[in-house]
Amino acid sequence: MFLSEVASVGGYFYLVPLVVFFPVAGLLINLIFGGKFSEKLIGWVACVAPGLSFVLAVLLGISLVGHPEGVTVPFVDWIKLGELELPWAFRVDTLSVTMMLVVSGVGTLIHIYAVGYMHEDVRHNGDPSRYRRFFVFFNLFIAMMMILVSADNYLMLFVGWEGVGLCSYLLIGFWYDKGKDGIGNAVAGKKAFITNRIGDFGFLIAAFLMFWYFKSFNFDVIVAKAPEVAAAAPGVILAMTLFMLLGVTGKSAQLPLFVWLPDAMAGPTPVSALIHAATMVTAGVYLVARSYSLYVLVPQAQNWVAIVGGVTALFAATIAVGQFDIKKVLAYSTISQLGFMVAAVGMGAFVAGMFHLVTHAFFKALLFLSAGSVIQGLERGHHAVEHDPLLRKRLKSEHHFDPQDMRNMGGLRNRMKTTFWVYLIGALALAGIFPLAGFWSKDEILAEALHLNPLVYWLLTIAAFFTAFYMGRQIIMVFFGEPKSEPSAQAQESPAVMTTPLVVLAGLSLVGGFMNLPFIHTFTHWLEHTIHLEEVEAAAEATPSYVVGGLNLIVAGISLGLALIAIAIAYYFYTRRAADLQKVPANKRPDDPLRGVLGPAFSVLEHKYWVDEIYWAVIVNPYVAISRFLAEKVDWAFWHDFFHEKIIVGGYNGLVWLLSKPIDTSFIDGIANGLGQGVQELAAAMRKIQSGFVRNYALSVFIGVVVIIGYLVLQLR
Amino acid sequence: MLPVYYYVALSAILFIIGTLGVLIRRNAIVVFMSVELMLNAANLVFVAFARYYQAMEGQIFVFFVMTVAAAEVAVGLALIVAIFRTKQSINVDQINTLKG
Numbered sequence: 001m002f003l004s005e006v007a008s009v010g011g012y013f014y015l016v017p018l019v020v021f022f023p024v025a026g027l028l029i030n031l032i033f034g035g036k037f038s039e040k041l042i043g044w045v046a047c048v049a050p051g052l053s054f055v056l057a058v059l060l061g062i063s064l065v066g067h068p069e070g071v072t073v074p075f076v077d078w079i080k081l082g083e084l085e086l087p088w089a090f091r092v093d094t095l096s097v098t099m100m101l102v103v104s105g106v107g108t109l110i111h112i113y114a115v116g117y118m119h120e121d122v123r124h125n126g127d128p129s130r131y132r133r134f135f136v137f138f139n140l141f142i143a144m145m146m147i148l149v150s151a152d153n154y155l156m157l158f159v160g161w162e163g164v165g166l167c168s169y170l171l172i173g174f175w176y177d178k179g180k181d182g183i184g185n186a187v188a189g190k191k192a193f194i195t196n197r198i199g200d201f202g203f204l205i206a207a208f209l210m211f212w213y214f215k216s217f218n219f220d221v222i223v224a225k226a227p228e229v230a231a232a233a234p235g236v237i238l239a240m241t242l243f244m245l246l247g248v249t250g251k252s253a254q255l256p257l258f259v260w261l262p263d264a265m266a267g268p269t270p271v272s273a274l275i276h277a278a279t280m281v282t283a284g285v286y287l288v289a290r291s292y293s294l295y296v297l298v299p300q301a302q303n304w305v306a307i308v309g310g311v312t313a314l315f316a317a318t319i320a321v322g323q324f325d326i327k328k329v330l331a332y333s334t335i336s337q338l339g340f341m342v343a344a345v346g347m348g349a350f351v352a353g354m355f356h357l358v359t360h361a362f363f364k365a366l367l368f369l370s371a372g373s374v375i376q377g378l379e380r381g382h383h384a385v386e387h388d389p390l391l392r393k394r395l396k397s398e399h400h401f402d403p404q405d406m407r408n409m410g411g412l413r414n415r416m417k418t419t420f421w422v423y424l425i426g427a428l429a430l431a432g433i434f435p436l437a438g439f440w441s442k443d444e445i446l447a448e449a450l451h452l453n454p455l456v457y458w459l460l461t462i463a464a465f466f467t468a469f470y471m472g473r474q475i476i477m478v479f480f481g482e483p484k485s486e487p488s489a490q491a492q493e494s495p496a497v498m499t500t501p502l503v504v505l506a507g508l509s510l511v512g513g514f515m516n517l518p519f520i521h522t523f524t525h526w527l528e529h530t531i532h533l534e535e536v537e538a539a540a541e542a543t544p545s546y547v548v549g550g551l552n553l554i555v556a557g558i559s560l561g562l563a564l565i566a567i568a569i570a571y572y573f574y575t576r577r578a579a580d581l582q583k584v585p586a587n588k589r590p591d592d593p594l595r596g597v598l599g600p601a602f603s604v605l606e607h608k609y610w611v612d613e614i615y616w617a618v619i620v621n622p623y624v625a626i627s628r629f630l631a632e633k634v635d636w637a638f639w640h641d642f643f644h645e646k647i648i649v650g651g652y653n654g655l656v657w658l659l660s661k662p663i664d665t666s667f668i669d670g671i672a673n674g675l676g677q678g679v680q681e682l683a684a685a686m687r688k689i690q691s692g693f694v695r696n697y698a699l700s701v702f703i704g705v706v707v708i709i710g711y712l713v714l715q716l717r
Numbered sequence: 718m719l720p721v722y723y724y725v726a727l728s729a730i731l732f733i734i735g736t737l738g739v740l741i742r743r744n745a746i747v748v749f750m751s752v753e754l755m756l757n758a759a760n761l762v763f764v765a766f767a768r769y770y771q772a773m774e775g776q777i778f779v780f781f782v783m784t785v786a787a788a789e790v791a792v793g794l795a796l797i798v799a800i801f802r803t804k805q806s807i808n809v810d811q812i813n814t815l816k817g
Contacts, residue, residue, distance in 0.1 A: 692813030694748075698739050 011063025015056055016073045016090040019100055020146045022052040027139035034132040043115035046135035050111055050142045054104035060097050068094060068529035072152050072220070079155070083215060091152035091219060095530040098354060099149035099286055102361045106278045107142050109501040113369050114138065114270035116497035120376055121268050125175055134174060134268065141167035145279055149286065153217035154207045157287070161203065161251065164280045169193040171271040172264045185266040192260035199250015199257055203287075206243040209236060223293040230297040241294050241301035244287065245308065252284025252338045254312045259612055261335055265327040269372030272327060277334045277368050278361040285338065285357050288345040292531050296348060303453070305346025310449075310459035313339030315609075317466035321473065321594070322605025325404045326371045329474050332608075333430065334364055336463055340445055343456050349448035350531045351516075351524045356445055358523075359437035359512045363429035366505035370423040373494040373502065374478060377416050378403035382487035391486055401487060406477040407591055408488055413479040415491040418499045420479050422506040427475050429509040431468035431563045439560070440513030446559055447552035461559060468563035472570030473594075480575065573597075724765035731758035745797050745807040749790070756786045 026049025034042050064070065070093025079086040114134070122128045144167055148160025173189030180187075207217065213229050213236050214222050230237045248254065253261035264276045275281070288295060288305060295302050313336045320332035337360050344353030382401050385391045402408060413420040429436035432443065442464060449457035483489035493499070516523035577593040595602040607613075731754055738751025760779045767775025801807050 690816060692816030694809045694812065695740055695743075702736060702740065 011066055012059040013063055013071045013073055013092050016060060016092050016150060017075050019053045019056050019104070019150060020143050023049045023139045023143035023146065025049060027136045027143065030132055030136050030139070034136070039119060039131050042132050042135055046139055047108060047111045047115060049139050050104050050108045053142065053146065054101070054108050057097060057100040057104050060092055061101060064092070064094055064097055070094065070530060084211070086153060086155060086217060088156060089152040090150045093530040094526050095289060095354070096149050098358065098527070100146065102358055103142065103145045103149060103279045106361050106365050107274055109504055110270050110274040110365060110369065111138060113498050113501040116495050117270055117372055117376065118268065124379055125178060130174070137167055137170050141171070141275060148283055152219055154210060155217045158203060158207060161283060162200065164275070164283065165193065165196045168264065168275050168280055171275060172267040174267055174271065179266055188263040188266040192264050195257050195260040196250045199247045202243040202246025202250070206240045206247065209240045209243070219290060226293045226297055234298070237294055238298045238301055241291070241298055242304060244291060245301065245305050248284035248288060248342060249308060252281050252342060253335045254308050254339060254342055255315060258312060258316065258335045259615060262328055262331045265331050269327065269368060269375065272331070273365045273368035273372070276331070277364040281334065281338055282341065282357045282361065285341040285345055285353055288342065289350045289354055289531065292350050302346055302348060306343045306453050306456045309339045309341070309343025309346050310456035312336070313343060313463040314459045317463040317470065319605055319608045320470040321466060322602055324406050326374060326406050326474065326478065327368070327404055329470055330364070330367050330371055333467065333470065336467060337364065339463065340442065340460060343460060344445040344448065347449060347452040347456060349445060349452060351527050352441065352444040352448050354527060355516050355523050356441035358515070359429070359441040362437055362505055362512045363426045363509040366422060366426040366502060366509050367430065369502055369505065370419050370426060373419045373498055374409070374412060374416065375403045376494055377412065377419065377491040378409065378487050380492040381490035384490045384492070385486045391490065403487070406474065408485040409478045410481045410488055411483040412488060412491055416493045418493060418502065422502040423479065424475060425506040425509050427471040431471045431567065432464055432559055433563060434560055435513065437509050437512035440516060443556045443559055444516065447555045450552065450555055461562065464559050465562040465566050468566035469570050472567040473574055476570060476574040481578065721765055721769040724761060728758045728761040728765070731761065743808045743810050745800070745809050748809060749793055749797070753786060753790070756782055
């Protein structure tokens with residue numbers, strides 16, 4: 001479709017390149033002129049950029065109401081190589097605009113929050129000059145995410161895919177000189193990048209397979225050709241989807257490549273909220289939803305995706321129970337919720353997966369930002385305590401105060417009222433309590449899972465139980481009870497620039513689920529224009545009596561009941577039992593009431609099933625050992641010392657010796673010298689004839705004459 | 718009339734005597750005279766065969782030879798005089814400056 005045709009469709013479709021342009025402009029302004037800007041101006045520029053993108057996304061959404069089938073807006077010719085013609089074109093349909101709205105909407109809120117958060121963070125970490133750098137990276141991230149979601153082909157999507165990975169790396173290592181041993185954060189960034197690289201390898205292989213069999217990267221072409229190729233070569237589609245699954249496990253932090261996401265919490269909290277919870281990590285879910293036409297052709301791949309998602313959801317949810325770092329709990333929760341989404345899109349419930357993606361973006365961004373607010377509240381409290389000579393004496397240890405450790409918190413609901421309420425809303429939404437956002441989306445996934453893949457249904461239901469439990473545990477540890485440290489007792493609420501986005505996100509978490517209410521199914525109908533699934537509709541027709549308007553009452557009842565039970569258990573453990581434990585002497589008291597009950601099992605959870613250690617033992621250490629062997633033995637000792645020094649240099653020297661001594665000196669010089677010498681010897685012999693005696697000459701003449709005449713005489717005869 | 722081989726035999730004897738003189742004698746003047754003897758031995762054969770064949774070419778050739786011999790004697794004697802002036806000797810064995 002040409003640009004003129006796009007214009008003739010009407011609406012605002014032709015404006016779509018601007019969704020990428022605005023964040024790029026924002027980052028360029030801050031990059032080039034930001035050095036002279038005040039913090040306030042940098043913040044304004046950085047927030048307006050995604051804000052304008054959001055406005056555009058809304059306009060695109062409005063335009064789509066008239067043309068729900070969507071359009072492709074060509075922008076420039078990108079690659080022309082032989083039979084490959086790849087334009088840089090923007091795909092505007094209900095799926096991509098949904099992602100654009102989430103990315104720019106939640107992104108803008110997080111940008112606003114970050115203006116306040118980073119103001120304190122750069123001072124707390126002691127380098128205010130990095131304020132600008134943060135927002136440059138942040139805008140770059142929005143631009144890359146927009147490229148990812150607006151792509152109309154897999155290669156362009158890959159550009160965004162790698163771009164967001166780069167931003168993730170840059171922002172995890174934002175305080176690259178901090179962390180364990182002064183390199184902890186840099187190591188975390190590296191870990192994220194390398195782990196994602198393994199996933200990207202899968203993505204690339206899938207893309208190459210696509211080009212080989214479809215001769216195109218274009219989504220529409222692949223959708224159209226998929227059944228034909230599947231009939232001709234079914235194994236190819238399976239390989240393609242499974243390699244793509246590897247990419248998904250990398251980017252969306254699924255088993256076995258999830259290990260980078262908890263470490264990614266080393267980045268500033270807005271980064272965790274935007275990149276490692278709300279948007280970037282959902283790229284894998286988006287990718288599977290985008291490729292739905294491939295996945296529906298191979299049930300085997302669908303099954304694998306669903307099981308990976310389900311197992312990850314449960315696995316990560318259990319780990320979250322044993323964590324003490326407020327952000328680590330949320331990180332494992334994110335992995336778990338991503339597992340829900342991946343399982344959903346894996347078993348074919350693409351709409352449910354996307355629905356959960358959207359609601360999760362709301363409440364997980366909210367939770368992370370609130371956690372950031374809590375952390376800074378504690379830092380402010382710590383600051384106040386340190387500067388108060390009376391309170392200072394009550395500090396247990398001066399240097400090792402961890403504002404992220406939930407064991408240092410408690411009772412914050414009185415000190416940080418706004419944060420407490422929004423956190424509570426986020427936690428309840430995540431736990432799936434009616435009628436908050438998480439309830440609707442999670443229930444939709446579970447209801448689909450029940451008839452699509454019962455095994456995954458049970459995995460997810462148990463995971464949902466743990467979700468409610470660890471969120472209850474976190475809320476009680478952080479906000480209820482008595483303050484467990486002096487900074488926590490002195491914690492101060494965050495400024496309005498931080499709490500306002502929290503309130504907006506809390507509102508979205510409250511009502512976000514109404515996008516896809518039973519009976520109405522606005523979101524389903526919205527996405528149906530892009531994701532055409534006949535079988536789901538067929539399944540919806542044959543509904544049992546307990547399914548009312550698409551809402552499976554039994555599933556909803558079970559999950560809601562389990563969530564409430566889990567919260568009740570958490571309440572019992574962390575208020576009653578914690579109170580009982582106060583009687584135990586402090587040195588024998590377990591730091592977590594659950595540890596007293598679960599014993600070693602809790603340690604297993606606290607140490608994340610030792611997955612990192614297993615990876616170190618199984619992959620990293622052997623890899624390092626192999627690298628070391630290759631570097632020291634093969635490369636240095638063999639190639640350098642032996643092959644280069646001995647064989648090549650020795651061989652060269654030998655060859656040079658051979659050329660110089662026997663060939664040049666002996667043979668060639670021998671010829672030249674021998675020639676000269678021979679001439680000399682010949683001359684020496686000849687000169688004896690030249691005796692100088694005339695009579696000798698005369699004799700020679702005489703003999704010559706005699707010979708010639710003799711010859712002639714004999715001849716004549 | 719004497720048969721022609723008498724003349725040829727005499728001429729051969731004269732030529733051999735001349736040759737031996739050139740090869741054996743050391744006095745440059747004697748060598749020179751021996752060369753003359755050889756030339757005249759050749760002349761004798763020319764004349765003898767001219768007469769024998771009743772052809773004039775041989776006799777004409779003799780005149781040429783005598784002319785050349787006269788010129789040669791002039792040059793040769795001049796050389797011998799010049800050598801004698803530098804070397805105080807006309808012994809050809811002492812004139813070996815061109816030895817290689």
